[in-house]
Amino acid sequence: MNPVLRTDHLKVHHDTARGTLKAVDGIDLSIAEGETLGLVGESGCGKSTLARCIVGISRPTDGSIAIQGVSGGRGRAARLDRAQTVQMIFQDPSGALNPRLRVDRIIREPLDVNNVGDRSERRDKALKIAREVGLSDYHLDRMPHELSGGQRQRVSIARALALNPKLLVCDEAVSALDVSVQAQVLNLLVDLQKDLGLSYLFISHDLAVVRYVSHRIAVMYMGRIVEIGPAEDVWRGRLHPYTRALTASIPDEAARRDTGELLEGDVPSPVSPPSGCAFRTRCRFARQQCAAERPELRRVGTHEVACHFAETISD
Amino acid sequence: MTRSFETLRRLAHHPSGFVGLMLIALVLGMAVSANLLFPDGPWAMAGPPRLAPGSDPRFPLGTDTFGRDLLSAIFYGSRVSLMVGVSAALVSIALGILVGAVAGYFGGWVDDALMRLTDAFQTVPNFLLSIAIVGIIGASLSTITFAIAIVAWPMIARLVRADVLRLRTYDFVQSCKIIGMSDMRIIFQQILPNCMAPVIVTTSVLVANAIIVEASLAFLGLGDPNVMSWGTILNAGRQELRGASWITISPAIALVLTVLSLNLIGDALNDVLNPRLKERT
Amino acid sequence: MTDTPPLLSIDNLAIGQGDNAPIVERIRFTVARGETVGLVGESGCGKSMTALATMGLLPGSLRVRAGEIRLDGAPIHALSQRKLRHLRGPSMSMIYQEPLTALNPVMTVGAQIREVLTTHLGLSRAKAHARAIELLTLTRIPDPAARMGQYPHQMSGGMRQRVVIAIAIACQPSLLIADEPTTALDVTVQAQILRLLKQLQTEQNLGLLLITHDLGVVRQVADRIVVMYAGSVVEEGDTDTVLDNPAHPYTAGLIAARPKGSRTEGAGRLADIPGSVPAPENRPTGCVFRDRCAIGQAICEGRRPLLTAHAGHSVRCHFPLSAASLASEVPS
Numbered sequence: 001m002n003p004v005l006r007t008d009h010l011k012v013h014h015d016t017a018r019g020t021l022k023a024v025d026g027i028d029l030s031i032a033e034g035e036t037l038g039l040v041g042e043s044g045c046g047k048s049t050l051a052r053c054i055v056g057i058s059r060p061t062d063g064s065i066a067i068q069g070v071s072g073g074r075g076r077a078a079r080l081d082r083a084q085t086v087q088m089i090f091q092d093p094s095g096a097l098n099p100r101l102r103v104d105r106i107i108r109e110p111l112d113v114n115n116v117g118d119r120s121e122r123r124d125k126a127l128k129i130a131r132e133v134g135l136s137d138y139h140l141d142r143m144p145h146e147l148s149g150g151q152r153q154r155v156s157i158a159r160a161l162a163l164n165p166k167l168l169v170c171d172e173a174v175s176a177l178d179v180s181v182q183a184q185v186l187n188l189l190v191d192l193q194k195d196l197g198l199s200y201l202f203i204s205h206d207l208a209v210v211r212y213v214s215h216r217i218a219v220m221y222m223g224r225i226v227e228i229g230p231a232e233d234v235w236r237g238r239l240h241p242y243t244r245a246l247t248a249s250i251p252d253e254a255a256r257r258d259t260g261e262l263l264e265g266d267v268p269s270p271v272s273p274p275s276g277c278a279f280r281t282r283c284r285f286a287r288q289q290c291a292a293e294r295p296e297l298r299r300v301g302t303h304e305v306a307c308h309f310a311e312t313i314s315d
Numbered sequence: 316m317t318r319s320f321e322t323l324r325r326l327a328h329h330p331s332g333f334v335g336l337m338l339i340a341l342v343l344g345m346a347v348s349a350n351l352l353f354p355d356g357p358w359a360m361a362g363p364p365r366l367a368p369g370s371d372p373r374f375p376l377g378t379d380t381f382g383r384d385l386l387s388a389i390f391y392g393s394r395v396s397l398m399v400g401v402s403a404a405l406v407s408i409a410l411g412i413l414v415g416a417v418a419g420y421f422g423g424w425v426d427d428a429l430m431r432l433t434d435a436f437q438t439v440p441n442f443l444l445s446i447a448i449v450g451i452i453g454a455s456l457s458t459i460t461f462a463i464a465i466v467a468w469p470m471i472a473r474l475v476r477a478d479v480l481r482l483r484t485y486d487f488v489q490s491c492k493i494i495g496m497s498d499m500r501i502i503f504q505q506i507l508p509n510c511m512a513p514v515i516v517t518t519s520v521l522v523a524n525a526i527i528v529e530a531s532l533a534f535l536g537l538g539d540p541n542v543m544s545w546g547t548i549l550n551a552g553r554q555e556l557r558g559a560s561w562i563t564i565s566p567a568i569a570l571v572l573t574v575l576s577l578n579l580i581g582d583a584l585n586d587v588l589n590p591r592l593k594e595r596t
Numbered sequence: 597m598t599d600t601p602p603l604l605s606i607d608n609l610a611i612g613q614g615d616n617a618p619i620v621e622r623i624r625f626t627v628a629r630g631e632t633v634g635l636v637g638e639s640g641c642g643k644s645m646t647a648l649a650t651m652g653l654l655p656g657s658l659r660v661r662a663g664e665i666r667l668d669g670a671p672i673h674a675l676s677q678r679k680l681r682h683l684r685g686p687s688m689s690m691i692y693q694e695p696l697t698a699l700n701p702v703m704t705v706g707a708q709i710r711e712v713l714t715t716h717l718g719l720s721r722a723k724a725h726a727r728a729i730e731l732l733t734l735t736r737i738p739d740p741a742a743r744m745g746q747y748p749h750q751m752s753g754g755m756r757q758r759v760v761i762a763i764a765i766a767c768q769p770s771l772l773i774a775d776e777p778t779t780a781l782d783v784t785v786q787a788q789i790l791r792l793l794k795q796l797q798t799e800q801n802l803g804l805l806l807i808t809h810d811l812g813v814v815r816q817v818a819d820r821i822v823v824m825y826a827g828s829v830v831e832e833g834d835t836d837t838v839l840d841n842p843a844h845p846y847t848a849g850l851i852a853a854r855p856k857g858s859r860t861e862g863a864g865r866l867a868d869i870p871g872s873v874p875a876p877e878n879r880p881t882g883c884v885f886r887d888r889c890a891i892g893q894a895i896c897e898g899r900r901p902l903l904t905a906h907a908g909h910s911v912r913c914h915f916p917l918s919a920a921s922l923a924s925e926v927p928s
Binding site for chain 3: 042043148149150151178179180181182183184186187190205207208209211212213214215230231232235245246248249250251252253254255256257262263264265266267
């Protein structure tokens with residue numbers, strides 16, 4: 001069976017005044033039906049660029065994206081085809097809704113654009129989806145600014161679901177919400193996945209949230225995946241020094257503890273990345289081989305990791 | 316619909332908006348009633364020449380060098396001023412929005428090409444360009460309107476482009492692309508309605524500006540010879556400035572009041588459409 | 597007990613606009629010298645307004661309508677802007693969420709730090725320069741002398757926040773207010789900045805008021821926690837006591853709403869709090885939390901609970917949770 005999403009050697013390089021910026025530098029990943037792939041990494045690691053490529057608003061410089069086995073082409077027909085299979089939920093629930101349109105129109109728009117059924121069918125469908133995501137008729141008559149942040153995010157989700165897509169790309173979809181509302185939206189996303197068999201590419205900087213929702217987790221650093229595997233295996237059996245540093249940096253909510261060794265410095269400039277392993281400049285285990293040779297993703301136990309010394313290093 | 320009504324209501328409650336609206340209503344009233352009150356038209360030599368205001372109750376503003384009724388001329392002149400002002404503004408807004416929106420949305424070489432064109436128009440002194448155009452293709456109401464609009468659109472284009480550049484990065488625009496909406500529909504249905512506020516505010520200034528340019532052209536003798544505009548009266552009264560200054564004074568006052576009212580409306584619109592700006596000061 | 601007043605004491609504070617519903621009502625808490633207090637709550641709870649009121653920087657037509665703010669025992673809520681200006685910097689200082697907008701984009705960071713030193717402390721240019729490098733060293737910025745000549749946009753988010761912190765502590769204030777100082781930063785950088793704040797606080801004996809929505813940050817950094825909801829303090833006490841045994845249903849709800857563990861290993865549905873935070877004009881009568889509370893009863897509607905002592909901390913609830921009832925209420 002075809003995976004819902006498959007990318008092969010996906011690259012997005014931008015030419016800048018200072019050199020080539022490799023935002024996404026060779027990403028191979030796949031998401032199965034009904035699966036959530038969590039994607040974590042620091043800002044600028046390329047996770048949002050990857051998301052934009054997958055939904056078709058950025059064009060890859062190299063490599064391919066296949067959604068349900070079909071590689072998208074360019075042009076309007078491809079745009080409409082892609083709209084039926086993959087949709088996106090954005091971080092800022094107010095920026096994602098046109099402030100001048102009423103909520104019912106916002107939810108109905110994908111149906112209008114794709115000429116699904118007739119007018120009344122579209123209206124019924126929009127109402128049905130709105131109810132599925134926990135909105136009522138009352139909300140449909142409002143303007144976006146009259147709704148709370150959580151309700152606006154529900155509107156975004158309803159709009160994204162209108163065309164019955166197979167894959168939802170959630171780019172920091174709950175990050176701007178308050179904790180109590182965040183839980184509501186996360187529960188909704190989990191329920192929708194069960195009911196509709198949706199797949200998610202779930203991007204977040206909040207590792208606790210990613211850990212909770214994901215079946216598998218991928219860790220990105222400077223445009224490449226450094227570790228990927230089943231969620232709890234990556235979380236507990238983290239092998240890459242970067243994954244270790246990332247998880248060690250999360251302030252624990254359950255108990256006060258010493259953070260120990262912190263990752264020093266910042267992510268290097270993506271225009272002139274270090275030779276060999278991109279992480280070596282911040283890695284306390286770095287050796288000569290790390291500067292000479294770039295580690296490729298390789299299978300270690302249940303997951304894959306891009307580190308020469310994954311088996312030998314320990315905390 | 317309800318929103319534009321609401322804007323109008325708040326405009327009428329704004330002090331300078333109220334004064335501006337009253338004045339412009341007066342000018343509109345003059346334009347509409349001109350042929351009812353003066354069925355003979357502005358060119359009729361109705362009385363003795365150079366009659367001072369107040370000396371004959373039939374001619375409250377007096378007469379010009381040919382004995383034409385100045386009040387009638389002012390009434391008919393308001394038609395020309397308003398028509399040229401509004402149509403020139405509309406043409407330049409349509410052009411400016413088209414150029415600005417396309418340049419801002421598509422970016423890249425489209426943007427470069429369109430903005431260089433805009434620069435080209437802005438480097439030539441506006442009024443001189445208008446004079447040149449009217450001088451070359453001849454003076455009629457439509458050429459004058461065209462000559463005014465062609466120099467005014469770059470301002471709108473820049474305004475709209477800046478707003479579109481900002482809005483096209485918004486997630487709701489990205490979301491429209493993701494649902495498969497066409498670029499033209501995204502520009503005109505989704506983005507443009509969100510950047511109309513500054514355009515509307517600028518419109519009143521554009522209209523005022525167009526009225527002044529039209530009057531200036533007519534004053535220089537480049538007006539449409541077949542219509543009586545305020546500029547035409549000014550031009551005619553120029554030689555009589557010492558002996559019969561009222562001939563120039565009354566159209567000048569009409570011009571000043573009209574332009575003032577439009578600027579007042581512009582200021583008020585700015586406050587009404589950008590309530591946050593006012594709060595901060 | 598000693599007679600020395602706490603560094604910052606906020607008593608019965610109410611903030612509002614004209615006759616509108618108050619945004620913050622009857623807030624009460626203190627920050628001692630050398631102590632970190634975490635002020636926690638969701639957006640719209642009034643935590644940032646409380647901080648701005650303390651700094652005398654309330655925006656627009658918001659005013660302190662009742663209550664007192666005391667710094668070192670002296671009331672500061674009624675001071676003129678001119679007098680407050682003399683306090684900001686040498687006595688109290690603030691850092692914000694977004695370091696980029698807190699810095700002037702067209703001035704080098706060195707010039708911005710020197711400016712604070714010359715205007716507030718009257719240092720000479722040379723002395724200010726030396727002190728600025730010292731401050732950057734204090735905030736653990738590598739190669740501080742070279743950094744002095746850089747503009748904010750040439751630095752990373754973490755470095756910019758260090759510069760903001762350097763400016764905030766330039767005049768050696770006794771109170772530092774940090775409003776979501778790490779929210780815009782990545783977790784690895786957040787960990788660095790939190791450690792830095794903690795170190796500076798110990799070295800300089802600062803009173804630190806840390807405003808955040810992140811319970812993990814509070815747990816790691818704060819000695820005491822003040823939980824706000826809809827303009828009121830609902831719970832207050834020692835951080836570990838409150839977070840281990842929350843007595844207010846809202847605090848318990850916040851903790852339970854955070855995801856723990858993985859769904860693939862059987863972590864159940866998240867315990868969300870139904871509804872959303874009410875706007876100031878829509879807050880319910882009686883207890884502000886009652887319409888979202890699972891254990892609310894008739895008395896909660898009729899009478900606003902007082903902040904009362906309960907098992908080592910203070911809670912504003914008619915039916916405070918005990919450690920035992922919590923265990924059955926919130927599955928771990």
